[in-house]
Amino acid sequence: MLTSQKPPRWIKAEREGIHLPTIDWWIDPSRPATNALVTHGHADHARGGHGQVWATGATRDIIALRYGTPTGGRDLDYNEPLDIGDSITATFVPAGHVLGSAQILLERQGERIIVTGDYKRRPDPTCLPFQPTPCDILITEATFALPIFTHPPIEREIARLLAARAANPDRCILIGAYALGKAQRVIAELRLAGYHETIWLHGAMVAVCELYERHGVELGPLALMSEATREALKGQIIACPPSSLNSTWARRLPDPINAMASGWMRVRQRAVQRNVELPLIISDHCDWNELTGTILELSPEETWITHGREDALLHWCALHQMRARALDLVGREEDDTG
Amino acid sequence: MDRFARLLTDLIYTRSRNSKLALLADYLRTVPAPDRGWALAGLTGELNFPSVKAGIVRDLIKERVDPILFSLSRDFVGDTAETVSLLWPAPPGAVTPPPTVSEAVSALSAATRATAKPIVAGLLDRLDEDGRFALLKLATGALRIGVSARLAKTAFAQAFSVPLDDVEEIWHALRPPYTDLFAWATGAAAKPDITSLPVFRPFMLANPLEDAVLDLADYAAEWKWDGIRIQLVHAGGETRLFSRGGEDITASFPDVARAFAHEGVLDGELLVRGAAQGGEAGGAASFNALQQRLGRKVVSASMQAAYPAFVRLYDMLFDRGEDLRRLPWSDRRVRLESVVAGLDPGAFDISALIEAGDFDELADLRAAARETDIEGVMLKRRDSPYEAGRKAGLWYKWKREPLTADCVMMYAQRGSGKRSSFYSDYTFGCWTAPEAEGGVLLPVGKAYSGFSDEELRWLDGFVRKHTVNRFGPVREVEKSLVFEVAFDAVNPSTRHKSGIAMRFPRISRIRRDKPAAEADEIGTLRRMIVASAAG
Numbered sequence A: 001m002l003t004s005q006k007p008p009r010w011i012k013a014e015r016e017g018i019h020l021p022t023i024d025w026w027i028d029p030s031r032p033a034t035n036a037l038v039t040h041g042h043a044d045h046a047r048g049g050h051g052q053v054w055a056t057g058a059t060r061d062i063i064a065l066r067y068g069t070p071t072g073g074r075d076l077d078y079n080e081p082l083d084i085g086d087s088i089t090a091t092f093v094p095a096g097h098v099l100g101s102a103q104i105l106l107e108r109q110g111e112r113i114i115v116t117g118d119y120k121r122r123p124d125p126t127c128l129p130f131q132p133t134p135c136d137i138l139i140t141e142a143t144f145a146l147p148i149f150t151h152p153p154i155e156r157e158i159a160r161l162l163a164a165r166a167a168n169p170d171r172c173i174l175i176g177a178y179a180l181g182k183a184q185r186v187i188a189e190l191r192l193a194g195y196h197e198t199i200w201l202h203g204a205m206v207a208v209c210e211l212y213e214r215h216g217v218e219l220g221p222l223a224l225m226s227e228a229t230r231e232a233l234k235g236q237i238i239a240c241p242p243s244s245l246n247s248t249w250a251r252r253l254p255d256p257i258n259a260m261a262s263g264w265m266r267v268r269q270r271a272v273q274r275n276v277e278l279p280l281i282i283s284d285h286c287d288w289n290e291l292t293g294t295i296l297e298l299s300p301e302e303t304w305i306t307h308g309r310e311d312a313l314l315h316w317c318a319l320h321q322m323r324a325r326a327l328d329l330v331g332r333e334e335d336d337t338g
Numbered sequence B: 001m002d003r004f005a006r007l008l009t010d011l012i013y014t015r016s017r018n019s020k021l022a023l024l025a026d027y028l029r030t031v032p033a034p035d036r037g038w039a040l041a042g043l044t045g046e047l048n049f050p051s052v053k054a055g056i057v058r059d060l061i062k063e064r065v066d067p068i069l070f071s072l073s074r075d076f077v078g079d080t081a082e083t084v085s086l087l088w089p090a091p092p093g094a095v096t097p098p099p100t101v102s103e104a105v106s107a108l109s110a111a112t113r114a115t116a117k118p119i120v121a122g123l124l125d126r127l128d129e130d131g132r133f134a135l136l137k138l139a140t141g142a143l144r145i146g147v148s149a150r151l152a153k154t155a156f157a158q159a160f161s162v163p164l165d166d167v168e169e170i171w172h173a174l175r176p177p178y179t180d181l182f183a184w185a186t187g188a189a190a191k192p193d194i195t196s197l198p199v200f201r202p203f204m205l206a207n208p209l210e211d212a213v214l215d216l217a218d219y220a221a222e223w224k225w226d227g228i229r230i231q232l233v234h235a236g237g238e239t240r241l242f243s244r245g246g247e248d249i250t251a252s253f254p255d256v257a258r259a260f261a262h263e264g265v266l267d268g269e270l271l272v273r274g275a276a277q278g279g280e281a282g283g284a285a286s287f288n289a290l291q292q293r294l295g296r297k298v299v300s301a302s303m304q305a306a307y308p309a310f311v312r313l314y315d316m317l318f319d320r321g322e323d324l325r326r327l328p329w330s331d332r333r334v335r336l337e338s339v340v341a342g343l344d345p346g347a348f349d350i351s352a353l354i355e356a357g358d359f360d361e362l363a364d365l366r367a368a369a370r371e372t373d374i375e376g377v378m379l380k381r382r383d384s385p386y387e388a389g390r391k392a393g394l395w396y397k398w399k400r401e402p403l404t405a406d407c408v409m410m411y412a413q414r415g416s417g418k419r420s421s422f423y424s425d426y427t428f429g430c431w432t433a434p435e436a437e438g439g440v441l442l443p444v445g446k447a448y449s450g451f452s453d454e455e456l457r458w459l460d461g462f463v464r465k466h467t468v469n470r471f472g473p474v475r476e477v478e479k480s481l482v483f484e485v486a487f488d489a490v491n492p493s494t495r496h497k498s499g500i501a502m503r504f505p506r507i508s509r510i511r512r513d514k515p516a517a518e519a520d521e522i523g524t525l526r527r528m529i530v531a532s533a534a535g
Helices: A057-067 A154-167 A182-192 A203-214 A248-252 A268-273 A288-298 A310-319 B002-012 B017-030 B035-043 B054-062 B067-077 B080-087 B101-110 B116-125 B129-139 B149-160 B164-171 B179-185 B254-258 B287-291 B301-306 B329-340 B359-372 B453-465 B522-526
Strands: A012-014 A017-020 A025-027 A035-037 A052-056 A082-085 A088-094 A102-108 A111-115 A137-142 A173-176 A199-201 A222-224 A237-240 A257-261 A278-280 A302-308 A324-326 B219-224 B228-235 B238-242 B264-277 B309-319 B348-350 B376-381 B395-399 B403-414 B423-431 B441-447 B467-471 B474-477 B482-487 B489-492 B500-503 B506-511
Touching: A052 A057, A052 A088, A057 A203, A137 A288, A137 A310, A154 A173, A154 A182, A154 A257, A154 A278, A182 A203, A182 A237, A199 A203, A203 A222, A203 A237, A268 B002, A288 A310, A302 A310, A310 A324, A310 B067, B002 B017, B002 B035, B002 B129, B017 B035, B017 B149, B035 B101, B035 B149, B035 B179, B054 B067, B054 B080, B054 B116, B067 B080, B080 B129, B101 B116, B101 B129, B116 B129, B149 B164, B149 B179, B164 B179, B219 B329, B219 B395, B228 B309, B238 B254, B254 B309, B264 B287, B264 B329, B309 B329, B329 B348, B359 B376, B403 B441, B403 B453, B423 B453, B423 B482, B423 B522, B441 B482, B441 B500, B441 B522, B453 B467, B453 B474, B453 B506, B482 B500, B500 B522
Parallel strands: A025 A035, A035 A052, A111 A137, A137 A302, A173 A237, A173 A257, A199 A222, A199 A237, A257 A278, A302 A324, B309 B348
Antiparallel strands: A012 A017, A017 A025, A082 A088, A088 A102, A102 A111, B219 B376, B228 B238, B228 B264, B264 B309, B376 B395, B403 B423, B403 B474, B403 B482, B423 B441, B467 B474, B482 B506, B489 B500
8 A cells, every 4th residue: 555645756657658767667658768668559658769668478569560679678478577676566467458458567565556558348359358456556548538438339339330231232331440459359349240251451450460360369351452353342341540531542442331440439520520421339448437437446545547538537536535636648639549 | 209310310420412312301201290290390490499498408417417527528529419418327217118209399399497307308218319319409409410401401302302492482381390391292282372471482692703703784783781681571461571591580670560561572681770881871870780679579669769770672572472583683673663662761772773884893882882881792693583592693792801800819619510629719819009018918709710621620739739728618728829810890899808899700811920929909900990880
């Protein structure tokens, strides 16, 4: 437990990330750092240019794919404590967000701090489930921290996708899904729902899908969209990054139904703004009930809230007489990873 | 309600006009009466439940969800109906079947101020998310889902293969759930006869002239008066005044209504006597004066005396039961002149034609018109029939150049609907004195148009990066960005600390090059108030 009412001096939230000042280590720094602990491979958490990169094997593979192999650091197993100096231990714990994603448990002289990174509580066939870990300070994400965000079961959204496909044999379904994590989860869920046909990919998705398969996530038959004729793509499912919906690349497709898999699709106008015809509410983050439920479950002495709608979660903590404060981290505005 | 809710959801996610028409037409053809009639009323904005106000819906949700969490959610979503539909908690116990559209409409119509809350809550409890969204949109008025009344009528015409012009013509004589309309469209009855009814006919509208040069042999020119366009109808012994949107405003102008008893339909500009527009000879006060009389349900005698209203007539659609709309404008003008001669000159005059030898001379007259506070010039093709809507090539408006001022962005708010999440409404200010001499910025106006989508994204980013303070949904920004703001006029105002109000302000340019200290002073704007407009 915490040794005093004040937050411990060995951890500090800076605009550039969570800092451990006594040893100058950083968690998910947005600027190059000598020693970086990285929760997961999304670009707003994992940047290039660090000296030593400490992360799970899958996360380090993702970083290598995007920025080149890190110069130092090593792959860490889940639940393997790492001594990082000044009596501080860092342990990576599954976060259930994407392949390789982790919460980081920091311990020093009996004080326990969890940095969740991004996380979710729903089952995901592409990664290990979130592991609730008791802590004194919980540093939580807040991407969907408004009570309007309650994600429906993914089976319902996959069923809507398959129904739209069945009802439009002359069109194709183009799913905008973030290339790391969301795309593979949607593909894996389609397979679980019994869809075994080829799923066509935008070129930008191929390398990450191959990486997932190397890590043992089965995605079934995949092929590059550019290798198919327009005629052959009728009635087919194609996945692309959200930025490629409505792009010149999509013009080759037979009258695509624009779908998008994201928690933001819960709000009608967000879908309309992106010209989405089939909004799929599929998120790799907690919804409101899961965020607040996790805080209640872990009931930390203090909750620190990072990127997202921190004002609503702060207010909720106050209503529940729980100590909380908002951190002001850079570069974490609303984005496509939702 | 399920079918209607699905229709709204499908319409929201459908971009193409033809697909929207197909969805609407399919609904109107396949859903039984009277639900389809009530739905059509909702889509065309003809439903009104006076006891059901947006405030009631906000009260209801605040009894169920923490008010701050609601307001943060509302700010994020940008639409109250959608926010409430997402937040409404499912009631405990057995699920009652959802209401039909007709059932919902009759429950809402029966609501009083005392019963509105339980009635709305009872309906919401029986619906799912999409159903709640549809119900709240219906209950609180404007749907704002990208379907205009015109599009809904077009879909109706397509669904039953009837002419759209016929639908528009009889529309204003019919009431929801439009039993007569559906009976005619489905061939079960004859077209409703409306000739002896005092109903609104669709207006003919003008297009902006842009850079065209017209031959005055083909086009007649009139001044563009700055009042409100109205239609004056006398039929079946009754007189009605309708505004541009077909709203009945007779009650606000009993003096005008009393003075008109010629059987027919006239088109004109409602004005107040004064000397601002066109000087003494023009005889009309500024729009500001007319505003004193707008939106009143009861108008006192002293109000009528202080702001005497009159109509400056432009055109005539019907004369003693005869439909003149297919005649050329020049013939209608002759008929109008003869009718005006017999009307009370205190309440009616005719919009004079401008004598100009050629287009260049007209341009000079228009340029000089700012001195007399006239809004611009209208050009009407001499052989044009009176066509509903904005047909190309027939009527043009040629507004005077707008005024402009350089102002500094002070506050920003998120937009609604299509612009929800974007900071798209900007309050801007001008200096009380040069900044170096201790001057401060005071707000002079608010604008939310005039920029492209790309500029909007940039402005949204600017607001997020330069926020210095938050007041609920309003962000105060660093006072560094200059807008060139265009507006039609400056009026004195007691509502604003700066003492002025702009008419139709819009952003004409974003002046990233200009330092905020070089923006205009309030005194500069004050000097733009036309002296006589004060009266």
